Each structure stands twice: as structure tokens, then as C-alpha cells.
Amino acid sequence: MDRKDLEFVAARVRLGYFPVGTVIVDPAGGISDFLYIIQRGHVRVRNPNAALDDEVRGTGECFPVIALSAASAGSRTFEATEDVFCLLLPREHFDELRRRSPEFAQFCTEALATMVQLSLGQLLHHFSQRAAEQQTLLEPISALVRRDPIYARADTSVRDALEHMRREGVRTIAVVDDARRPVGVFTLVDLVERVVLPGVPLSTPVADVMTRDPILVDELSTAQEALALMASRGFHQLLVMRSGELTGIVTERDLFSLQRVTMRNVTQSIRVARDLPGLRRCVEDIEALTHNLLAQGAAAEPLTHTITSLNDTLTQRLFELLLPEFPSVGQLQWCWLAVGSEGRREQTVATDQDNAIVFRCARAEVADARERLLEFARAANAALAELGFPLCVGNIMAGNPECCLSLEEWRGRFADWIREPTPTALLGANIFFDFRPLFGDQLLAGELREWLDATAGVNKLFLRMLVANALQAEPPLGWIRTFRTDAGETIDLKTHGTRIFVDAARAFALALGITETNTSQRIRVAGRRLNRDERDIGASVDAYHFLQLLRLRAQLGGLEAGGVEAARDKLHRALNRLDPYALNELEQRMLREAFRQARALQMHLDQSVGH
């Protein structure tokens, strides 16, 4: 450092003495008032996250550089391991020193950079820990309970009980007395052994053929204990209780299911699923797999690709199962289109349905063909909803007559939007221009894409409006190191985060005739065509992925916290929302950087395509 700057420091520091054991900097005390430069002795840095071992700082080192640079309370505690003397530089002088000395500013930045590495490690650690828990059998049994228990009163007839089981798609039903205390279980195996083979009539009360004295376990028992109980009693299922009340049924299958969620297994089980409940279980596996992948450190891009491709497989399998019920659709030439995020291959777990149909037929038969396709599409939409893909609030679904059009009609619609780019038209373009064929005749989709690229790219007015639209959303950066949050003190990561990238990328793609629908691919291809600095391209893509990762984390966290069913209900409202100040100091910085990158991409778009 410059002599001038050293003198600046020397004239402004104080000497402080901290006997052994003194906590010098405590995050609970808010932003540190001083930068501490150790003159003598050692200081232990305690990290709240056990992932990082404590470190020790000695003479000449200073702290808390990162917290002070970020002007936040930091997360680490600094404690004297022996009698320590420190020079104390008041915070206002620390800030001034950063301004006046480039060397010192550099030093602070480097400290931060190391922290970024560590924090990414932390993020991965957090998830691998969850994954490890998931795969060991030390988890409380309550975590394996996937749904409310299905039960029947003891006097219910076997027929009614079976009917109930079929409706719910379960193989085991609990039998309870009048006070809802479990008295037994009845399974499909029992059905064969005690009803069908002995020829017992179906009107018999279920209590007569059930297995008495079922295994009851408290929900806090571990899975391991549960397994041991099952083995010793020779049962395949047990009833989970919370303070005397039945909360769920766990079968051997549940206990082992968590260990078989690999990509290949999930894909395989989707392909062989024979009914809706089967597919439903696959959806749960997809969630578990996503979690594992996140834990193993998969980046957002391969992750969303994986989710999308599994969801594709799932949808395709669903259609295979569904189509035999709609023979009239089989003779038509049509293609199921994924639009919106699904079209961009950027599905997160909580994505709702966005789909459409394109078909081709003689002009006279359009109305009739649409009727037939709509019938199928509505059933498909309902089935997808049942599988956990919420119905689209905006009704962007193939079952909507507006989204089930012939090739001519789509062209006409698109041409209208391009000719007259009203806000409604742009909204439509934002959703439908990201279409991608998912099932059926892919050539139809290809034809439509070719036509669109040729038409949109040459219409200047449309492009200008598209760019203006992409520039409209402002990244939620507040004044000096804060975020602009909404009334609930959260940020909508989709509206104010990822959407900025998505909209900008679409504008680039349509302006430059890039057929790609995936956002990061669009940003990369566009950047290269426009000779943008490779590092800037990388920064944009990374920022986008960071936001996606936060969304995924929020969504998976939400799914875990509330259980699958509970989370489904609030997917739309809650799961894209994030309280930025709940993030740790470093993630907050990364988030700010991501938003700055969003702004940079917008500026780049404005300069290169906007005029």
C-alpha cells in the first residue's frame, strides 16, 4: 500500500486489548464498528455453518473484511484465543480507505471472491446433507409419509373398502374403530389370501378379514427402527401415529423407494407406468431426483433440462396411456406443443401447464378436427393437473379452443401479433413464440417455426416493441446495496428476475433469427453473433442460472416444508417469492450481482437491437 495510505491508517486507528475468550466481533451486534488489524495474538473465526472448519487469524491479518465491505453484520464470530491486541480502524475510515487505495480495494474484493467459492460449497453441502439424510434410514418415519392415511371403519364391507382403495390408488387401508383408533390393516395380499381364495363374500365386514394388531410406530421413530419392526413381525406395512392419532401408512416400498431414484430408473419407471397413480409416483420420484441432483452440485441448466426431459417423458407416456380412449384423434395430423417455460426447456418443479395444439386438415374439416382434439386435450390437461402440473391460471392450455388451432390459424394469429404489437399481442408472443413440439407430428411445429423466424425478424416495429417490452421490467435493485421488495418484503424471482433474461433472450432470438428456444442458448448464440465479450456472455448466463437455482431451492424447500400436497396449493403464490434479506450475506451479494447483470443484458439489448 501507498505510504500516504498507511499514514492515513496510522493516524486513525486505535489500539484495543482483548483478553483470551473475548468475543471481538459478534454478528448479533450488527455491523462491526471497526476493522480489526491483529497486532499480536490469534483470533478464531467461528462459522455458523459447520461445513467450514473454524479458521485462525494471526498477526497482520484483519477482519471482518467481507462483512465490512458488504456493510452487513456478517455471519461469523471472531473470538480471541489468547490475549489479543488489535488496531481498530473505524468503519467510516475503512470505507474511505477502500476509496482512496486501489490496493486495499483489491484486497477486499479478493477476500470476497474466496468467500464466493466457499459459499457455493456451502450451498452444495446443504443439499448433499439433505440427500444423505434422505438415503440413510436415520430419518424420522414421518418424512416418509406422503399422504393422509386411507382408512375404513371396522364395519365397512370388504367391497366398499376395496372401492375406496381403488379410488385412492392405494394397496393398503387402515381399519379403525368408532374413535378412529387403528385396529388393523387390510391389504391386497389379504384380499387374495383371506377373501378371494377362501371364497368369502365381499359383503363381509372388513374387520373379519383384516390383519389385527397392526404395527403402530410413533412418527419420530427412525426408518431403521421401522424396518426392524417390520422384519420381526413379518408385516409389510405399519401405521404412523402422532400422539395417538393415525397420521399415515408406510409400506416397505416407501422405505426403499428413496434409494432408487436415479435418472435412468425414473425414466424407466415412467415408461412402464400403466396408470395415472403409477405416473403420480413417478412425479414424486422426479422431485426426489431433482433434490439429489442439486445436492450433487448440478448447475441450474442441466438441472432444468433434466426436469424438463423427465416431464417430457412423463407427458408422452401419459398421452400413450390416454390416446386409446380417444380413437377419433388417432387419424388426425397434429402436434402437442409445449409453450412458455416448458417450451424453453426451463421447467422448475413448480411449473404449471403451458401447452397448445397445432393441427393440419382440409379447411372444411377444421371445426370438426378441433372438437375432437379439444376433447382429448381437456382430458390430457386434467390428467396432467392430477399428476401435479397445476392448471394454467391464464388458461394457456391445449384444452382451450383458443390454443388448439390449425397451422393456418396459428400463422394468422402470429401475423396479427407481429403486425400490430399491442400489449396483449406481446404477451401472447412472449408465451407462444417459445413453442416446441412435444408429442405428435413434429414437422408441423418445424413448419410453424420456420415461418415465424422469417416473418418476425424483418418486422422492425414489432421488434422495437418487443425490445421495449423486455426493457420494461426493472431489476429490483434499491439504493446502495439494498433490494426493492414488495409489500410482503419479498422479491418475485420470476417477474423481477428470470423473466428479464427470458424476455431479452427472446427479443435477441427473434431479431437475429435464432431458432433456439432455450434462454441461455439464445443468450450465447446472440452474444457471439453480436461479438459480445465472451466473459460478458458468461456473466449473463451465470446470473440467469443463479436466479434459477434460487428459485429451485425455494421451490424444493417449500415442497419439503409443507409436504407435496400442501405445497402444490401455494405453488403459484409463494414459491417464486424470496425474502432477499433471509439469504446469507454472500448470496445477497450474488443476488445483487445477478440483478446488475440483468440490467447489463437489457442495456446490451437496447444498444444492439433496439434501434
Place this chain on the structure above:
Amino acid sequence: MLPSTFGEVLRARRIRRALPAEVQERLRRVRRGFLDRPSLDQPLALARFVALDLETTGPRMLVDRIISIGALAVTDGTVRHDDAFETTLRQDRSSEVDNILVHQIGGQAQLGGTDPVEALVSCLEFIGDSRIVAFRAEFDQTVFRREVRLRLGVHAWPRFIDLAALLPAMVPGTSNDTLDEWVAHFGLPPVGRHQAIADAYATAQLLMIVLQDAPRAGIETSRDLRDAEQAQRWLGRRR
């Protein structure tokens, strides 16, 4: 210390009246601040202490004069580099050669320094309403008071707190005696000793340690600190 005779009072007033008007005004302000000083019951953490050291023309406290003054503030348990004071007093004649060797303040510097009246007034202003702490305070206190009385005509000035008396009370079971020994005991970096500011700095560091440990010894206010020091001095005399 109050003037003991009527003659002293008159002499002091004569000295004060002979000072330039601007200096008189500054002294009045210092006096007002001093009268409004915080009570002895102020918690230690809020009090401002000034660690002070003098270099003199010799070891005789009744005749030797101040060559230089070094002082540092200690607040909230920290030594304030940004709140320090140092001055060399202009001498009518330079001191003997052997003394120059001790303090390494050359005759040239001694003859060149600040006007003594100005230096002492600035020093009083720096001290303000703070409590003064010195190592072997009796010597510094006697010399400082005499000079202030003779040059500024100011009598009333509180006692210095003697760190040399306090330290053995706070850190029992050691045979440390000199400032150097205590500095070594705590492993403080040896500073350029025998300069007023350096000794003041060493004193300030020791004071900081004492203040840090004080609550454990039941010392929470300035009064407690003074009482502890007085008890220790009394013990020291008996020893």
C-alpha cells in the same frame, strides 16, 4: 492542590494577569470544562483517560523543568492514536549533556520547541475534563503542577492516577517494577522509550489492559479506580 498561602494566591493571580488575553480566555474555558467534568461515578467505559508522560531536564522533581510532553487518550478500552498530543517546550538554555543522552532530545530541538506557555495551555486543553494517568505519577504530577502554577498561575488540578501503584493490585504475584518490566510482562512491543510520547503510549497500553480487567476486580467507576489506587499507594508506603 490548593494554594497554601495568601501570598501564593496573589502571585498566581499576577501571573495569570500577565498572560496574553487570548491565553487567559483559553484558560477560563479549560477551567469551566474542568468544573463541569463528569462525576467520579461515571462508568469506566464512558470515561476518557489521558495517559501522560513528561521528559524533564533531570530527575529532581522540585527544580528540573519539562522538556517535552506526550499524551494519548484511552476511551472505551482502546488507545486512541487519533487522539494524541505531543509537544517539546522551548528552553531558555539546553540541559546538561548527560540528560540530552537519556532523552535524545538535542539542544537544538530543545531551543527550537514551542513557547512553554502555549505548550502548557494546549496540553491542558487536550486533557480537558479527563482523568490523568501516569506511570510513577508522583514525579510527573509534581513537575507538571509546578510548571503550570509558575507559568500559567493555575493552582487547582486533580491528582494523577498512578499506574505503577495500580498494576500490582490488578496483576498480583509479580515483581515487576519499572515501566520496561511491565511492558515486557505483557509482551507489548517495545516502543522507542524515553521519549515522552513513547512512554505515554506504553502507559496507555498498560492502562488499557488494567481497564479491561477492572470489572473482574470489581472496579466499575472512576471512583472505584481511584480508591483502588489510593489503597494500593497506602499499602506501598507501608511496605
